Amino acid sequence: MTIEQQLFEGETIRLGPIDYEKDPAVESRWTHDLSYLRMVGRDLARPLSPAQVKKKYEAIEKGMEERNLIYYTIRRKEDNELLGFIRLDWIEWTHGAASLKMAIGNLSERGKGYGSQVLRLFLCYAFDELNLYRLTATLSEDNPRGVSFFKKFGFVEEVRRRKALLRDGQTYDLLMLGLLKHEWRRE
């Protein structure tokens, strides 16, 4: 018996490691877009220079080495262009739990179905290869597209951190969506 499954190859995208030569300039550009930063997380929004992005990558790979997180870039197969990233944080190996985050950085590349390909692939990796029991994705309530995207794969709302976000003078709830391995909809 053999295993032929490719973990990192989708139809038009692939997951891969960081490219220290090319990626910092691309991601630096993304960080100048406030809507990108706000979608990606709750961290203080600030633009990063390519050198700062490179430092961040080094910290990420150190975290991977220490088995605290997993980070992959998302690339278009056709021209190898960097489209975004997907990562696991807060990995509790003992309990098989982790926090999931993904983003397509280039605004004009959104809505082309890359995200679904990526998540389909990555859930196989998380559940069939890492043997995790559950995943958590945290999103703002003002990102309904993101919420319905995750729900498509079986994620359900578990926690609503009331008014945990304050942006432009308005508060928003932070939603935590959970997916258990046996609820995963492979499609």
Next chain:
Amino acid sequence: MSRQLFRGNLVRLAAVEPEEMSKAMPRWNLDTEYYRMLDSAPPLLWSEKKVKEWIDKDLDKDPAQDLFFSIRTLADDRLIGFMSLFDYSGHTGDALVGIGLGEREYWSKGYGTDAMRVMLDYVFNELNLRRLTLIVFEHNPRGIRSYQKAGFVLEGRVRGAMQRDGRRWDWFWMGILREEWARMQPGE
């Protein structure tokens, strides 16, 4: 104005003395019931030396990244536990609080709830946060009741977040908003 910010009815929050705390913590950690309420990671037993190194390093940070307090009884100034505040300085107006009562004879007598009330006063009247968050495990109903008494509301359960003793356990996320806390204050 002789207002006491760090004093409750049973306990006060005080500075951490590295010598004292690094002797207490390894002893508390031997109590598995305590340790498992405190941390999702499997218990690891560390020497006083190692624990003191961590405490020293943590207290050396200026400005402090996390705020770390000891909990002392008012009656006899005994060290009975600690409290930590994580991510308190961000732009979000939210922070995560953690509490550990290492001395078992002080469980279920209102000491933890009193310490949490002191923390809420500090968080809302001094740090000016908008809300406060905590995580408590399903197998700690005493903790959940105490936090509810202090005003925290259950905001959801992360299902099966932990595997222990042959079954899965949920994580309860609890939160309190500044306005909810204000309504609980006397004279409101």
